[in-house]
Amino acid sequence: MxxxxxxxxxxxxxxxxxxxxxxxxxxxxxxxxxxxxxxxxxxxxxxxxxxxxxxxxxxxxxxxxxxxxxxxxxxxxxxxxxxxxxxxxxxxxxxxxxxxxxxxxxxxxxxxxxxxxxxxxMPQISDESIHNFLLEGQNVFLKAGFLFIRDMSCSMPQWNQAIKLDKEGLLEIHIDQYFSVDGGQSFSEVLKMAQIAKKDKCKNLTVKGIKVYYDGALGSDGAYLSLPYQNIGKYNWCGRPLMTNQELADIFITSWNSGFDVSVHALGDEATHQIVTTANSLWDNGHLGNVHLEHCEIVRDETINLMRDRPYTCHMQPCHWLSDKAWIDKKVAPELKKYLFPWRKLEQNNIALFFGSDSPIEPSSLGINQKAIFDASKYGIDPPKSELLRFHRI
Ligand SMILES: [Zn+2]
CATH class of the missing domain: 3.10.310.70 (Diaminopimelate Epimerase; Chain A, domain 1)
Structure with a gap:
């Protein structure tokens, strides 16, 4: 394991x-x-x-x-x-x-x-609390059977405590680390942090990349969709991108040039489509680098076609289905329903796909993801052909 x-x-x-x-x-x-x-x-x-x-x-x-x-x-x-x-x-x-x-x-x-x-x-968390929370978090993942995690939200105070834990020999799991624009940090600040962190010699921590947000979440009506939200009819609200495509392109190029992967929060179908067209045109113009798409809850077929044979890795959380199914029908236009949770289509098109939990939003658990895929299949969402562990194995 x-x-x-x-x-x-x-x-x-x-x-x-x-x-x-x-x-x-x-x-x-x-x-x-x-x-x-x-x-x-x-x-x-x-x-x-x-x-x-x-x-x-x-x-x-x-x-x-x-x-x-x-x-x-x-x-x-x-x-x-x-x-x-x-x-x-x-x-x-x-x-x-x-x-x-x-x-x-x-x-x-x-x-x-x-x-x-x-x-x-807001007042910042003390270093001592960060230290304790990281250990506490590690226990949660160990108990769930995970010895590897991909952490999406590192800051410099967190990194300092994480390397301390690593040096003290207290890390029992391996962490692929992303530095994120959470917590009021700008992209350039985050890039600088990741560059500093990359110089540290660590046993169980790998600085992988930068995480940015292209849109918000479906639950708070912030995912960027191609058709309006059904629950807020009168405004014709589709959500919106949190940055321009030019800003995204600059983030890709700068991060890739510094040797980092870029992970992009992409929830709505239009968000994913815009990110994919932006990255594809950069690759077509000779730029090199990896893109990770986080969540991918609604992806149109035309977008999946554009992703084939390109260096995309998708990271989905089947467990979100179990929470979102209560209201997803009320929000997403009927035309978009066939694009929800497209794990099978991504698998069919040989696009790299991993599963996770988004802990603490959902509990970190193989069992819950397995249950979610089975449950979703009853609602017409095709399950992947491969066994679950294939998407949890690195
Ligand atoms: Zn997340």
């Missing part, structure tokens, strides 16, 4: 998750008044929580501003959604951040890029 990988995880967050204020069981925004808030849920004055999902609420709509202000009038609050792509904050938080909430959804929800600003100004 020593070559079995969870191919998409957030290592630090996996360890941190156990101590976070969990919002998974909310059925209504006002349930927050019943939360038990303890010392470990604070970072400085801030109350940090994770895991709410408006899709699962009795009234499936984003929360209103009044709720957090009423329940937490004195502390800044930042509650991130289950997919990590939306943040519910209160007026105290906005005041500290000098953020004008009047332009935000329901005057209390910020998404993707704006979230970076919030994270940048």
């Amino acid at each position: 020593d070559n079995i990988i969870d191919s998409h995880v957030h290592w630090l967050a996996t360890g941190e998750h156990a101590t976070h204020l969990s919002l998974h069981n909310l059925t209504d925004p006002f349930d927050v008044q019943n939360l038990q808030v303890f010392k470990q849920h604070f970072r400085g004055e801030w109350i940090i929580g994770v895991g709410w999902d408006y899709n699962r609420w009795i009234n499936p709509k984003y929360p209103q501003k009044e709720v957090l202000d009423k329940v937490f009038p004195n502390n800044p609050v930042a509650f991130s959604s289950v997919d990590g792509h939306a943040l519910w904050i209160n007026s105290q938080a906005a005041k500290l951040l000098q953020l004008d909430l009047s332009k935000c959804l329901n005057k209390c929800i910020v998404f993707d890029k704006q979230m970076e600003l919030v994270y940048k100004h």
